[in-house]
Amino acid sequence: MSETKKKKHQTAGIAYQAAASSKQFPRPSRREIVLVGRSNVGKSSLVNALGKRKNLARTSKTPGKTRMVFFYELSPEYYLVDLPGYGYAKTSGSEKQAFSKVSDDYFRSDRPIALVLLLLDIRRGLGDPDRQMLEFLSRQGINWQLVLTKADKLSRSGIVKAEREVWAAVREYVEEAEGKVLPPISVSAGLTPRDERIRQLEERIAELTGQDLVSF
Template sequence: MKITQAEFVISAAKRDQLPKDALPEIALAGRSNVGKSSLINRMINRRNLARTSSVPGKTQTLNYYRINEAFYFVDLPGYGYAKVSKAQRVQWGKLIEGYLLGREYLKLVLHVVDLRHPPTADDRMMADWLKHFDIPTAVVATKADKISKGRVPSHLKRIRQDLELASDTMLIPFSAETGQGREELWEYIQQSLMPGPQD
């Protein structure tokens, strides 16, 4: 996809703050510090549109990025960061759940995991939750440049097994450093944005 326009629009902490222009939305869900912001920046070939942080748990809102005036990337708060208070985690959980279940413009969730490590309990819980509610999902395994190419297939197999992914669930190894997986992911996103029978 050729990116002609990309802009940060809003950090929404409440449902009534979400954009009302009815553009389709691609949401990114993943644990804190898994590289969601870096993924967005690589996808649009911009270095700093989505702010990356070395401090896990920094994203506490739904961050909207409008792409080509055609759709949004929506960066959800990262899950699984222990230093966040229990009350804060509950609040984030309600925000994320309310968005994923109630947002009519949501077309696809990119479930972002770390290719280097087995999925965490929180990763497995998110995967189970997305499957239970039949939410269209692709799994993106980031930091693919951090392990040798020969080890990638076994790591992907472990992720598919641990998350109990259906054979037709897209699983893409991705690197924000090298751009590996970018074209494949764009192709899948574009298919997801195409009008379906329900639109």
């Protein structure tokens, strides 16, 4: 794709745009539901789960797969926005833990953000970059919700313990932590995108934004 043109693409019937810089961001005509979190936490996998497509967003075992900002037209009213992850060490090493330039631009561009879903790997909990992100979102008055991913990697008791730890950590930012953390999800290891917890997530997104994310 040309780095300078704004172009609409389509995968499996879903239109999307990819932006390498703020010049390529679409006109702010729809509200945006944004996925943020460390590299490898499962943001692009969640795009596929919510879009009910296997290969809508590219995923990888190796952190740093998503390098541009992707705007997916999952509903006529909303874009689902997939950002490059943070905490991914570039070859120079100097950008470790840093937000990518285009992600930074995204949050400086006064986009019509309806909701930010901050994804946390359930095994790692809340790290420093996640805390910075939460501080930023809280300061800006942006609506956010935490989503614990890779629940299949822990036992049931491990999940309960991890959830409690995240609730405790989140109390720094909100009084009612439990409502800010969604039930842990898994989008692989036998749990399909139609898994009950993905449906719960869709319902919660609809509640928080007043719109159904996926309208088909």
